[in-house]
Every structure is written in C-alpha cells, then in structure tokens.
Amino acid sequence: GDSVTQMEGPVTLSEEAFLTINCTYTATGYPSLFWYVQYPGEGLQLLLKATKADDKGSNKGFEATYRKETTSFHLEKGSVQVSDSAVYFCALSEAPNTDKLIFGTGTRLQVFP
Amino acid sequence: DTGVSQDPRHKITKRGQNVTFRCDPISEHNRLYWYRQTLGQGPEFLTYFQNEAQLEKSRLLSDRFSAERPKGSFSTLEIQRTEQGDSAMYLCASSLDRGLAAPYEQYFGPGTRLTVT
Numbered sequence: 529g530d531s532v533t534q535m536e537g538p539v540t541l542s543e544e545a546f547l548t549i550n551c552t553y554t555a556t557g558y559p560s561l562f563w564y565v566q567y568p569g570e571g572l573q574l575l576l577k578a579t580k581a582d583d584k585g586s587n588k589g590f591e592a593t594y595r596k597e598t599t600s601f602h603l604e605k606g607s608v609q610v611s612d613s614a615v616y617f618c619a620l621s622e623a624p625n626t627d628k629l630i631f632g633t634g635t636r637l638q639v640f641p
Numbered sequence: 642d643t644g645v646s647q648d649p650r651h652k653i654t655k656r657g658q659n660v661t662f663r664c665d666p667i668s669e670h671n672r673l674y675w676y677r678q679t680l681g682q683g684p685e686f687l688t689y690f691q692n693e694a695q696l697e698k699s700r701l702l703s704d705r706f707s708a709e710r711p712k713g714s715f716s717t718l719e720i721q722r723t724e725q726g727d728s729a730m731y732l733c734a735s736s737l738d739r740g741l742a743a744p745y746e747q748y749f750g751p752g753t754r755l756t757v758t
Contacts, residue, residue, distance in 0.1 A: 631683030
C-alpha cells in the first residue's frame, strides 16, 4: 500500500541555519503531496502542496519540489527562525480516487536562538 | 470564521465503556474526515464523509468504531467497548468540495485526547 517515510527527528538547528527535512513516498498512482505543520498546542495546518511531478510548493519561506524520479518531496528553508519550531508531517493523497491523507511519522524541528 | 471544533478535548474512560466524540466542521464545508494519532506517529485515516454519505472507511477500523454525519453538518465518532489500545488523539478535519478535482485542503481541529484506563 501507499506509504510515506520521513527522516527521524528531532532536527536541532540554530537560528538562520538551512533546513532540509527528507520525505520519500511509495504510491501506486500519481499522488498529490503535502507538508503539514503542527505548532506547539495547535492543530495541524497545511504548509504547502504539489499536485504533479516537478511542481514546487512554497509558503512562508518553505519550499518542496515533487520529484517523481526519486519519489521524494523534501522540505527546505533557507533561514529558519525560532518560531519555526514545530512538528512537520509529510503526506500524500491518491486524489481523485480517494481524498484520504496518508501521513509520515513526523519530524520535530527545534530552532535555538 | 470559526475553525473546526471538537468536543470534548479530553476524555478519560475505563476499559469496556463506550465513548462518543463530536466534530463541528467549518460551516460551509461538505467533506468531513476522522483520523487517529498515537504518540510519535502521524495521523492515521479512519473515515470520511461527503455531506451525510460515508465515502470511505479504513480497513483498520474495527466494528467497535462507528461514525455518523446524519444531517451533513456535525459528525460523531463512537467507540464501543473501549480497549487500552484505543488511547490516542482523535482528529477531525473538514474541506470544501467545489466540484473541482481533488485534493481539497483539509482543515484540522484541535483533537480529542482519549485515555482508556
């Protein structure tokens, strides 16, 4: 079945460092790919998405490119801030066949000043 | 605009008891989803509705779990004869299907944390 694999955390960085969180997927079709973020004490929020190969999703300085050849959707940010500290989840959806999301296990990011 | 709300936020119950959770989606949203999240894991899909119709149900969902959305607005998730393994955060999400192709952005609620003792 479909699955998502994320790098284990926590990822600990100093402010202004470069961030990469790896995500790879297994899917039978051509999924849409997502990054969700969960800030402390808050619900899951969509951070960015890409619906086809070579699409780049971006939001709040974060970006990820849908790489079909490597089945990857790595999250990057050039300069992290303390406020980016959160848990990041990679997810896929085999839309339009199904609208359910399949999530990875999440990666905790801790940014120190 | 209020977001997705869930009630209760926390529930402690004894093994063998039944529990029911409620989810109120964003008012104009016609799709509603339930997920379960255990500690250190990502959310796991349980079921989803389009209006009052249950479109998909996870094979992992045992017969002890049932979800309803009787009028296409709020939804309830009931767990009968709870077991310790049911302890988890139960998340609800909603989205708006405007008739265009999926995927639709899912907006998540804060969750109901269930502890079975």
